[in-house]
Amino acid sequence: MKHILLSHGAGGKEMTMLIEQVFLSRYGSQDFSKDDSATVLLGSHRLAFTTDSFVVDPLFFPGGDIGRLAVAGTVNDLLTAAARPLALSASFILEEGLEIDTLKAIATSMQQTAAECGVTIVTGDTKVVPKGSADKIFITTAGLGLVLRDGVSGAAALPGDKIILTGSVGDHGTAVMLAREKLLEGGEAIASDAAPLTDLVLSLIEAGCAIHTMRDPTRGGIAGSLNEIARQSQVSMEVEEALIPVNPAVAAACEALGLDVFKVANEGKMLIIVAPEDAARALELIQGKRYGTQARIIGAVGDKPAGRVKVRTTIGTSRILDPPSGDLLPRIC
Template identity: 50%
Template sequence: MKIYSANSSQNTLFQNIEKIRRRRGKVHDTNITLAHGSGGKAMRDLIDDIFVSNFDNPILSQLEDQAAFNLGSLLEQGDRLAFTTDSYVVDPLFFPGGDIGELAVNGTINDLAVSGARPLYLTCSVILEEGLSIETLRRVAISMKSAANKAGIQIVTGDTKVVHRGAADKLFINTAGIGVIRAGVSISAHNIQAGDVVIINGELGNHGTAILIARGELALESNIESDCQPLHSLVETILDVCPEVHAMRDATRGGLATVLNEFALSSDVAIRLDESSIPIREEVKGVCEILGLDPLYLANEGKLVVVVGREHADTVLSAMKSHPDGKDACIIGEVISSPAGVVLLKTIFGAERIVDMLVGDQLPRIC
């Protein structure tokens, strides 16, 4: 009888220990301290409370040092794997139309999508400056959760590091993404050839302008919001009607001008733009005129540049316009054979000028 009682007590003890182990920690501090990066209970509580509770899914809940996937389920969706990584250091962390968390999720999704991949899994690693508000970090994590849920992807693993006050600027985020490319799709800047047309899915420069105004360094007021959004659904719509798309790229840092220069150099062709066809809000034009900026170089976080053969242009344009993220799509230029590696702009006055690669930085730390 005593033996049974002892075993019973021991079993109860083990069960209670297991419950304690599975209980998620809770952050009680108001700001990040160096202890949150020490590897001890403070760090575990931070991870549990801020990240695990928001990103929770079957893969993440294993809390291993890596995420493990079933290769068979990936192969069912395509024949190639797409893998990308990016870092986000935007200032300010919160801006009209988005924040650094939403930016990190959508930006990584878009880097996968423009290869023709269906985004599936993301990682999230953060570098936290000592003194950062816990509430700020929580807001960012919730935003990442919302963006991931909206896009139908999972954040499955990550890491946290804490640096001394002044060694970083509040919060930096690094993400990596994995997606699967559908069979029969081969998208590359090297595919571009003379006769192709260039299509954009909407207004340029909204993100860069929103960030500039949000910094509060200029006496400017505007209702311009960032265009931060995931583009994978729009890409799927395009590929459904035209798997033969030659090239796609999201026009982030360096804007449309940089993307097209990269395209021209990769395929040894020239690209001619029609300024009158490029959609730019009057407010964006006004800010650029005041500050001496060129909107073609402003960053975007929801703009897709598509290059297709002329025979497919109408079909692709129609499909893009049928999608909410492409309703303002339009043809803005064409690919010509020479001068190779050059982007030209036919201005509204009928003249023609070269749109070169950006030298220096118009707006630092915008994505």
């Protein structure tokens, strides 16, 4: 492989390979996190630390914009480490010629999203590049959080655990794709789910639910996230297709476009893997929250074969839920 391909950034096998062969082989220490957030010890406190970049096209789409995405995405990554988000940074790469009003609208959206989830943007950076050297605006964030519950990680799922999904899948990726390509009439009815899940996740931690793993299924969708967790934890998983909520318009759009909705990105959902005895209580708490009303227990963790995710189909058969491969939807976040 001599050149970077779009598929290297699509959250699938190619990206895993790139990270392993280029980055991990050079600076991947023992502390290099395979989770969405790293954690570092500072005195008696454990901090969660994450970074993310946002390059979505178009900048504004039904249900959100690049600013809301940047704040919610960073906050949700901190939450996967069972951390209370404390502070964010936001750096902007701006293309010469971008309208200032566009930037203002994005900054307003970032402020509103940050206020919604009680986090503060405390620092940032601004660079402008010549026209054509970037596409309108790219945002890079970092996030800092205080870990409230130790050991929550993609490597901590245990056989017997239940898998909770906090709502419908496929909304964000489908909304962005339809907004960009204007593919289907009435496509604007599908809205991104971009949202910060602070209230939902912190309530579970405060209630003492025995959460083992959390992951926000962004690029690569739930198929990508479940496969990552199964590999990291060396467990198997089985989910029930009929229990996975999909909004009817999203299901129809994905059927029409030949997309696998399980591989389509979400930006306001969490996969939460919890000890079986706490599953019902956790589900009830989640369903009482604004972004969790459609939450379901979609399956369970098993032991063998390690790394394998299976799905029971609507007609009662069983098949593999394979991880995504290739560039399904470029620049969705």
